[in-house]
Amino acid sequence: xxxxxxxVFTGKVQNNGYRFxxxxxxxxxxxxxxxxxxxxxxxxVDVYDII
Numbered sequence: 001x002x003x004x005x006x007x008v009f010t011g012k013v014q015n016n017g018y019r020f021x022x023x024x025x026x027x028x029x030x031x032x033x034x035x036x037x038x039x040x041x042x043x044x045v046d047v048y049d050i051i
Contacts, residue, residue: 002049009043018043 009018014037022035022045033047 005045005047007045007047008038009045013037013043014041 019035019037022043026033026035026047030049031047032049033045035043035045038044
């Protein structure tokens with residue numbers, strides 16, 4: 001069964017490598033999705049195909 005999750009990270013998230021870290025970990029565990037910096041300077045993550 002396909003599932004979806006949405007996360008929002010707040011605080012000092014710019015220039016810390018969070019998006020790179022999220023991308024690397026998602027590749028390791030074979031997740032699909034998007035990760036972006038929104039207009040409020042928060043990192044938003046949408047993950048698909050969670051087992």
